[in-house]
Amino acid sequence: MADRGRPRRFDRENALKSAMVLFWKKGYAGASLSDLTAAMGINSPSLYAAFGSKEALFREALALYGKSESGEIWEPIVTGRTAREAIAGFLHGTAISFTRPGKPAGCLVVLGALHADDAGEAVCGALRDKRVENVAEISERLKRAIAEGELPPSIDCDAIASFYVTVQQGMSIQARDGASRETLLAIADGAMAAWDRLTTAEST
């Protein structure tokens, strides 16, 4: 399909990446069409022909972000040999990823759209869904650790997952405020200082 007709003069993936970086830096509502077309090096009709709408472009940018930027953060959850290593790696990767030189600080999923009424209520909801998924993913990892006998069944997986995701989301704010990589790593260490107490069986 689409073999005939005038060929596209710009690289779609490159343009998408530029859009992703701009959304990451300025948020969904903060990145105007003028900003986007300038960053992507195209005119608005080309943008609409290739991506459909601003919202559709954002959704593609979000998917690209997940593939290209969040791997370092979420891989340890799968690859960590223990739950502790998984969470520690998750927070460590966050600190590194959120302070990568030449890239916007913090996380697109957290900083992309926080107010449901900005311009895109749907976009805001999509990001919130992703954040809720993140808590579930951590919680699942902890439940796996229980099933494998690493952690006692009496622990509150959802509460622990909420705590660690909350720290990670707070790190986005800190990163935006200019916190150094060392500071974020110290914050990650601070969160891990709670690990033993959080994952020890309660006699209650």
Add this chain to the structure above:
Amino acid sequence: MADRGRPRRFDRENALKSAMVLFWKKGYAGASLSDLTAAMGINSPSLYAAFGSKEALFREALALYGKSESGEIWEPIVTGRTAREAIAGFLHGTAISFTRPGKPAGCLVVLGALHADDAGEAVCGALRDKRVENVAEISERLKRAIAEGELPPSIDCDAIASFYVTVQQGMSIQARDGASRETLLAIADGAMAAWDRLTTAEST
């Protein structure tokens, strides 16, 4: 001054409070002049005559927020008899305050403006300054605890303060995502589970 002339027909403090709630709910950029005038029950010329500009109105709203809404959060830092009680009370008050029925979830200082280029770079900077102050305030409380002999001098006050403020800032995101008061309280408990380890002297 201002004894003559037609008297103002609206209550300035009430209008300011309405503006504060709207900024709190929708953010600085997200709250349009139409939204504001509708919520305040006045026309835009009255708003400009009474407050000067949207940015000036936001700054007054921010000051009102500090006086009327953040006391419950920050009082324990001063009144807590120990540093531990201070921090625990700070996080507890945060969980309560961020989930108060009938009020926007989360914190105006965190959610008000995160992208420096929204509409008000100055507003974004003002909020960032407030957040940086918050870290310093926690750190000072910890240093006081060292001076009073409660905590060992070898602890890293700035790192501990950054950790607890990060958790608190993450709680704004969680609250916006619909986390219950119980969940936020559990997150606060999770953060306090790190206390002993964070405040014990390191032999290094």
Add this chain to the structure above:
DNA sequence: TGATTTATTTATCGATCAATACAAAAAAGG
């Protein structure tokens, strides 16, 4: 009373927002 002062209502202002109409340009099919 009339003059002065301030707030109000109405009706905008220019700028910018996201999104398109339109016609010229660049390719393939016949």
Add this chain to the structure above:
DNA sequence: CCTTTTTTGTATTGATCGATAAATAAATCA
């Protein structure tokens, strides 16, 4: 060649943004 298809650049569209101009209304002062 001519037709078809798709992209391009240019110029706008109506809506909304933050902010005001102008005229009227309601108070005090002389």
